[in-house]
Amino acid sequence: MLVAIPLFDRFTALDAVGPYEVLCRLPGTEIVFVGEKTGPVRTDTGMLAITVDSHLDEIDAPDVGVVPGGPGTRAMLEPGALHAWIAKVHETTQWTTSVCTGSLILGAAGLLEGLDATTHWAAMGELAPLVGATTERRVVPQGKIVTAAGVSAGIDMALWLVAQIAGDDMARAIQLGIEYDPQPPFDAGSPAKAGPELVGLLRGLVTDPAPSQAG
């Protein structure tokens, strides 16, 4: 099985690496990081670079596509080369997926019309015009299209995907392999759980909270 993960300037690292770390453990899976040009691509912070190994044109029939999000998605709301590639490979994928604001790219490529879809909680307003209905569910399958919520939700989405592809026990074994027995020291991972004061604190950390914090 071939999994393609497109990278672009100012993507959010964990959006891409979470699903990678799950899917790479599925036997027989090859993962390739693709982009408009090969070489290192910097994340939203500028402090991490992941290498794009293949040009978009080289990978024309992946079985699975995983589109990460990040502030860089806001520079790609007008259809371009990445959107054209996604629309093309989507014709033959088994699964076309996104994490966080990666769904804005799927939406701008026209893939989410009439569908339920999700994104980072802070970007729901941007996603709304591109989809049938936004939802706050963490993993949202609609046929072969699956959107996931913000950043860390890609791990949950990828485990769900492994279960569809190779069965529940394979997903459980991979969960065990990455020792994904989450024990966050706090319970503040959604706006409802965090409450308005923490939402305000988070927004105050950055001048423009949606692009910089939404991932």
Added chain:
Amino acid sequence: MLVAIPLFDRFTALDAVGPYEVLCRLPGTEIVFVGEKTGPVRTDTGMLAITVDSHLDEIDAPDVGVVPGGPGTRAMLEPGALHAWIAKVHETTQWTTSVCTGSLILGAAGLLEGLDATTHWAAMGELAPLVGATTERRVVPQGKIVTAAGVSAGIDMALWLVAQIAGDDMARAIQLGIEYDPQPPFDAGSPAKAGPELVGLLRGLVTDPAPSQAG
């Protein structure tokens, strides 16, 4: 605050990127990926490369060190340049930490003598001779040294660390930022929860389960 994350051949991506994604959101934090040589370093799968931006010699006084694990740690049980660097920077760090089998490197550098420490569940036997006592706790602080369990545990460890450095509300706000409201579709993230059959399935996925799956 300067955070240094050393990379080496065949590290596990999420071990490094989980803590990166949390710590980069702490205002005033700079994260630098360091190594014995600069340029792209491949993970354990060979399918992902992260760029080392600074040579070890260039970063001699980080406030925080985060040592990831991976199969590559087994090639580094004899002290070398990375161990010497860790022992040296540890003299002045505020926190010296590891994820997964990164604790084998801390141990081989002599930092864990007499201390409680953890690692990936499949590597406890390898860690035992290097520490006071192994423990299955997910995040194990011992003074300014903190070891974390396998792969995904680095996210929990980094949130704990943010709380120590900048307070609980900052950690909660960052948890909200990465929407870390984990909802894995299964509950199989530890050997006790997964049971012996799934442990066997995981070990069967690879010829040599500890190096390849332990991360």
